[in-house]
Amino acid sequence: MPPIRSQNSQKRVEQEGRLLLAIQAIKKQEFSSLRKAAEVFNVPRSTLTTRLNGITYRDETRANCQKLTAFEEQSLYEWIISLDDRGAAPRPKTVRDAANILLRTRGSDPPTTVGKNWVKKFVQRYPDLSTRFSRSYDYRRALCEDKGTIRTWFNFVKSTIEKYGIADEDIYNFDETGFALGLTATAKVITRRSTGRRAILQPGNREWVTTIEAINATGWVLPPCVIFKGKVFMAAWFKDTQLPTDWRFTVSDNGWTSDAIGLEWLQKTFIPSTTSRKKGRYRLLILDGHGSHLSAEFDTICSQNDIIPICMPSHSSHLLQPLDIGYFGVLKGAYSDLVDSQVKLGISRIDKCDFLTAYPQARKVAFKSQTIVNSFAAASLVPFDPIRVVSKLDIRLHTPPLPPSRGSDSSLNFTPKTPRTVKDVRRQASSIKKLQQESPSRADKAFKQIVKGAHLAIHGAAILRQENQELRAANARTTQKRKRTRKRIAHEGSISVLEAMEVVSGLGIADEVGAGGDSASSPTPNQANKRRPQRCSLCKTPGHKRNRCPGRSE
Structure with a gap:
């Protein structure tokens, strides 16, 4: 004979299931009175009334400081994990709003809400959750952080190296980077406690300068190409300077690189600097997908000189390009420190000549042999180790698949677990029927798991309903934006809002007239x-x- 405690527990669980069905029926207005619903579902009317007023099931009741039940918190926890897997970890306010949504589903009047410190205590109850500052991450970069795409690119690099017999000494990476002449980076300073966050003066010259840099996998660097904004070269750039004689300079209208500049760098810098240091016949050149690197002339010259150019996937240079990983950041930091030192001396403007004085010093700080070797290793190119990069890809911009069903079809070997899919529910219900006669205690445990799964499904549906409402509202706003007029206002000088509204209303009248109205009126x-x-x-x-x-x- 089963223990009396087990029988009572099973009766409470069965009654709780009938109460949930009664509550759902009442919310759907299937019954006109609580008395009728209590009679149909065979539950006490007083219990049904208290449950509709927001009082939770006794077995699920927790401490007074924990307003959510264990099932509700688990639903909230799984929702947070799913958002984190999609690269959209929620903010504390979003989690607090989701908790309030679950509390509103209880139907209490007025609805219960969590306090401002509830999220902090909730995170403390789950060891694998923590509150951290987020970092900005470009959506297009996250789209490219696909393990399949990255593995395909590494397989292509490996096959190219093996096909042409390229040695590590013949692997290069080149790219361009830009500098605003008079801007410095944010840095830590020591100041009086009473001053708060200290403002640091800077020259503020935003004129743009681009430099083309290239490095070799064994740890040496090629001469740079400096691109200034302008039309002509100035003698002051080269007079009384200690610049190396193998550096190259060019000018452009905006200080950026172009197809012609990239082609000239390949012919006059890369090929002469690397031909005498070749170990094999072919050289591998890793580059990004910039337009100046993808011209037909660029590919033709590479083919004529046994250079194999390989472009990285778009928006993946932060993972695959050695220059971006280990050099450009150090270079810009060193240049910023040099500009800051000039400001402390009272220099209020940084020009091109000042840049030519500071940039060689910054290159000495950044271009160290070990730094270059470590950059190629971090990009998994030399030594070739794709796992080092693939293991960093932790953002997935898709909904994680549902967990597969578990267990066998045998009721005796069945382990009660919370069902997650319809198939799991059917299997567990079938197993409970078989276990009712063979092992009532195990049947009771399995039934509790079904009730738990129902709770999780209801709580998850409540959060999803809120998300769907927000998505519909966002979609409506997007549709409204597409319907905005693209007409232009012909006006010279400044214009006030009132004047603009009068002009816009006049345009509307003119459009209606042109559509078939009376032009005389x-x-x-x-x-x-x-x-x-x-x-x-x-x-x-x-x-x-x-x-x-x-x-x-x-």
Whole structure:
């Protein structure tokens, strides 16, 4: 005979299941009174009333400081994990709003809400959750952080190296980077406690300078190419300077690189600097997908000189390009420190000559042999180790698949677990029927798991309903944005909001008139769209057609 405690527990669980069904039926307005619903589902009317008022099931009741039940917190925890897996970890306010949504589903009036410190205590109850500062991450970069895409690219690099027999000494990476001449980076400073966050003066010259840099996998660097904004070269750039003689300079209208500049760098810098240091016949050149690297002339010259260019997947240079991983950041930090030291001396403007003084010093800080070797290793190129990069890909921009069903079909080997899919529910219900006679205690445990799964499904559906409402609202706003007018306002000088509204309303009237209204009643008729009068093809006189021409009868 089963223990009395086990029987009572099973009865409470069965009653709780009937209460949930009764509550759902009442919310769907299937019953006109609580008495009728209590009779149909065989539950106490007083218990049904208290449950509708927001009082939870006794077995699920927790400490007074924990307003959510264990099932509700587990639903909230799984929702947070799913968002984190999709690269959209929620903020504390979002988690607090989701908790309040679960509390509103209880139907209490007024609805219960969590306090401002509830999220902090909730995170403390789960060891694998923590509150951290997020970092900005470009959505297009996250899209490219696909393990399949990255593995395909590494397989292509490996096959290219094996096909052409390229040695590590013949692997290069080149890219361009930009500098705003007079801007410095944010840095830690020591100041008086009473001053708060200290403002640091900087020259503020935002003129753009681009440099083309290239490095070799064994730890040496090629001469740079400096691109200044301008039309001509200035003698002051090269007078009284200690610049290396193998550096190259060029100018462009905006200080950026171009197809012609990239092609000239390949012919006059890369090929002469690397030909004498080749270990094999072919050289591998890793580059990004910038337009100046993808021209037909660039590929032709590479082919003629046994250079194999390989472009990285778009928006993946932060993972695969050695220059971005270990050098450009150090280079810009060193340049910023040098500009800051000039500001402390009272220099209020940094020009091109000052840049040519500071940039060689910054390169000495950044271009160290070990730094370059470590950069190629971090990019998994030399030594070739794709796992080092693939293991960093932790953001997945898709909904994680549902867990597969578990266990065997044997009721005796069945382990009660919370069902997650319809198949799991059916299997567990079938197993409970078989276990009711063989092992009532195990059947009781399995039934509790089904009730738990129902709770999780209801709580998850409540959160999803809120997300769907927000998505519909966002979709409506997007649709409304697409319907906005693209008409332009012809006006010289500044314009006030009132004047703009009058012009816009006038444009609307003109449009309505042009669509078929009475142009005579319009204060601003559209003369450009007015139809010309008909012209006779016989007498060439406007005002009538050929069939009504007076000279036709003559």
